[in-house]
Amino acid sequence: MIVADRKNVQEIRDMIKDHDRVLLVGCGTCVTVCLAGGEREVGILGSALRMALKLIGRGNVVVDECTIERQCEDAFIDILATRVSEYDAVVSFGCGAGVQALAERFGKMPVYPGLNTQFIGILESQGVWTEKCAGCGNCRLGEFAGICPITRCAKHMFNGPCGGSRDGKCEVNPDLECGWQLIYDRACALGILERLGAIAEPHDWSTGLDGGPRKVVREDQRINT
Amino acid sequence: MNDQPLILAFCCHYCAYAAADIAGSMRLQYPSNVRVLRLPCTGKVEIDYLLTAFERGVDGVIVAGCLEGGCHFLEGNLRARKRVERAKQILSEVGLEPERLEMYNLSSAEGNRFAEIVTEMSEQVAKLGPSPLRPDRNTVEQNFREMTQQAEATIAGEIQ
Numbered sequence: 001m002i003v004a005d006r007k008n009v010q011e012i013r014d015m016i017k018d019h020d021r022v023l024l025v026g027c028g029t030c031v032t033v034c035l036a037g038g039e040r041e042v043g044i045l046g047s048a049l050r051m052a053l054k055l056i057g058r059g060n061v062v063v064d065e066c067t068i069e070r071q072c073e074d075a076f077i078d079i080l081a082t083r084v085s086e087y088d089a090v091v092s093f094g095c096g097a098g099v100q101a102l103a104e105r106f107g108k109m110p111v112y113p114g115l116n117t118q119f120i121g122i123l124e125s126q127g128v129w130t131e132k133c134a135g136c137g138n139c140r141l142g143e144f145a146g147i148c149p150i151t152r153c154a155k156h157m158f159n160g161p162c163g164g165s166r167d168g169k170c171e172v173n174p175d176l177e178c179g180w181q182l183i184y185d186r187a188c189a190l191g192i193l194e195r196l197g198a199i200a201e202p203h204d205w206s207t208g209l210d211g212g213p214r215k216v217v218r219e220d221q222r223i224n225t
Numbered sequence: 226m227n228d229q230p231l232i233l234a235f236c237c238h239y240c241a242y243a244a245a246d247i248a249g250s251m252r253l254q255y256p257s258n259v260r261v262l263r264l265p266c267t268g269k270v271e272i273d274y275l276l277t278a279f280e281r282g283v284d285g286v287i288v289a290g291c292l293e294g295g296c297h298f299l300e301g302n303l304r305a306r307k308r309v310e311r312a313k314q315i316l317s318e319v320g321l322e323p324e325r326l327e328m329y330n331l332s333s334a335e336g337n338r339f340a341e342i343v344t345e346m347s348e349q350v351a352k353l354g355p356s357p358l359r360p361d362r363n364t365v366e367q368n369f370r371e372m373t374q375q376a377e378a379t380i381a382g383e384i385q
């Protein structure tokens with residue numbers, strides 16, 4: 001899932017303080033699961049923002065809340081359409097895609113981000129999320145015993161480890177596990193260590209973000225084209 | 226009396242609420258401007274309950290649960306403490322003093338301790354002065370009543 005966390009109350013307050021009516025919009029999908037932008041968090045931030053605005057003499061700013069199922073699909077944004085016209089700004093508590101989806105849909109409405117979108121990751125333990133994939137567009141997990149060298153090695157090395165791997169920890173930060181130690185250990189456990197003997201080919205970054213925003217197209221699913 | 230801070234105490238039914246009862250029957254003196262809101266467990270406390278109380282103008286909030294290790298629901302009070310910490314963080318970002326919110330632990334037999342906690346918190350909040358968000362006194366009292374009614378309605382049937 002996409003993992004995000006909340007912005008500081010003051011940062012959001014300052015983005016909206018010159019508006020008169022602001023709608024906070026939560027998203028019921030990834031950011032609800034990672035406890036950043038679902039109905040409950042939007043309620044908390046709504047309360048916090050109303051208080052923070054009042055304390056700077058902007059108590060007359062109306063701050064309302066609502067949460068839709070998914071901000072990154074226009075069909076779900078439909079139900080917001082009539083409501084949004086009653087406001088002069090929106091704060092999206094979706095991921096960065098959600099914020100931009102609302103901005104595209106509501107061309108004349110300022111849409112601000114309520115969250116800092118972090119990464120694609122997993123729930124490691126209750127309350128802890130960890131990055132696992134950088135969305136490189138050309139997945140090579142099959143070559144590396146199922147552990148991503150781009151995400152899990154601080155230097156994104158395809159032929160690791162570097163000389164700084166010590167006792168399973170990464171030299172960049174002793175709290176980090178060395179991604180290459182993990183690859184090595186899992187390759188041993190799977191009995192495929194010899195596969196790592198071959199030099200790994202350089203990565204094809206043309207499928208990555210450097211070429212501008214990417215698209216995935218499924219011709220068989222398209223309509224009206 | 227009207228100078229005393231207005232404090233809302235979220236009290237667990239199994240300890241602090243009972244202790245408040247004992248404090249009452251022992252006729253202990255404690256500040257009168259504390260309103261008790263009963264919960265089945267402090268684990269029921271959500272961050273938005275705490276913030277809503279401040280938004281509605283209370284000067285201070287107490288969350289009072291069982292002694293650590295003594296929670297009727299095992300760890301509700303430990304979770305409540307973490308939520309209180311997060312709420313304090315949010316309050317400081319909002320621009321309110323986090324000391325307006327505190328969590329305490331006590332047992333159902335400690336009527337004295339209840340009176341002490343309330344006195345201590347009342348003094349702590351009095352030093353900070355009234356909340357800058359406080360509306361007029363009648364509105365806050367009305368808000369107190371509404372919050373208590375809402376809480377009682379929410380927990381109806383949950384406490385045997």
Ligand code: SF4
Binds near residue numbers: 134140141151
């Ligand atoms: S190789 Fe690319 S797609 Fe696969 S996990 Fe790593 S970043 Fe994600």
Ligand code: SF4
Binds near residue numbers: 153162165181
């Ligand atoms: S120590 Fe391991 S994880 Fe860190 S940069 Fe070197 S190979 Fe990558």
